Amino acid sequence: MNPIIELQKSHRSIRKFKDQKIPRDLFEELIRAGQCAATSNHVQAYSIIHVVNPENRQKLSELAGGQAHVAAASDFLVFCADMKRSTEAAERVGAEVVRGMTEQLLVASIDAALMAQNVAIAAESEGLGLCYVGGIRNNPADVAEVLKLPDHVYPVFGMSLGYPDQNPEVKPRLPLETILKEDYYDDSRDEEQVAGFDATMNRYYSERTGGNKDTNWSEQLKPLFTTKLRPHMRDFLTKRGFEMK
């Protein structure tokens, strides 16, 4: 196995960091690596807010559901889907711009994700750890206010970055054959494969907690889907100019 794939396969979220700062030149190198990810039609529909102000870090930590590492990590980034810069550039050269298309929401969210994953790999290649923070979408309007995000820019997720002060196990993934399908979507073996994965996850949780956590993948998903997941997102996005037309 080559060292890059080995690195990818060793990924786990880091939520506890050493009190050691990432040097500025390395930090910039990570962002540049991020920018080199593929981008739809070269639009580069993203902005990153690097949150330095300690008060704002504390606020975001609370807004994300009380995740201490958001305030404590060496660096915290908010990856934003940004349809403002590119559409304004097109307007300045005479385009009558159409905004608010569903497709634009997808393009910008995917662009932000591709670039973030490049930042993540670059960071890990330098011995850093990270944690994606989807909790930033718990209170996106408040987050947008703290970061002074204009219309046509929305916070997709955050990322805590720093030198790891923990070494958690790699979390198992679904079997390859469950997520990889040949020629067409065949889910005839899904139930059986998910049952097998539930057993894997049951062992994983049990071993991590000395037998105190008796759960599995399906059970862990249950609370996530029985409630309306972040029901404010539609309104929030609409108000910010992502109308999903």
Place this chain on the structure above:
Amino acid sequence: MNPIIELQKSHRSIRKFKDQKIPRDLFEELIRAGQCAATSNHVQAYSIIHVVNPENRQKLSELAGGQAHVAAASDFLVFCADMKRSTEAAERVGAEVVRGMTEQLLVASIDAALMAQNVAIAAESEGLGLCYVGGIRNNPADVAEVLKLPDHVYPVFGMSLGYPDQNPEVKPRLPLETILKEDYYDDSRDEEQVAGFDATMNRYYSERTGGNKDTNWSEQLKPLFTTKLRPHMRDFLTKRGFEMK
């Protein structure tokens, strides 16, 4: 610069491939590397359709707007956002599942993108080249039919993979300071920076074409935003169970 970041910074889309197949064990290794990307709440809200059938490859090539590499590359993948598997798993253990939330569309699209970018990096680390194919969203209903995608699964983008038979230049990116902002969204220098980037891109296009292509970033964006970008996406997603509630 470490070799991983160096690899990332050398990324460019490959659209011409050698007539050489990716060995199956390497192919599977790439997908496994993809699975190790971060995933929101461990949902793993994606499926990959590996399109092997030559007729279907030809169909997809046409549906994606006539991109020959879709049919000609060693392998072609369609990355799908998949909310079916996980919600059904939760249902089987007794959850009364809520579907169609906007947030679920985001979670699944982002999950698919993070995993795809891991596949991309893994592929490039093995000397392979690739091209993301957003054109799969030109005719998503037809694509879904070819791949027999059920409800709650939608094709996010494709990816052509193979051994490069071309060596294009790396395409410039916006200046770091344009996309990276400290503490809050300050776009007071955007216009000036975009003008600088337009000059960079003008030189890039001119050099690549022996002076025959006089355009820049803003001009290239113009046709993209003056039309309704893939106006079918909202209806398509709604019909497939991604109602964006």
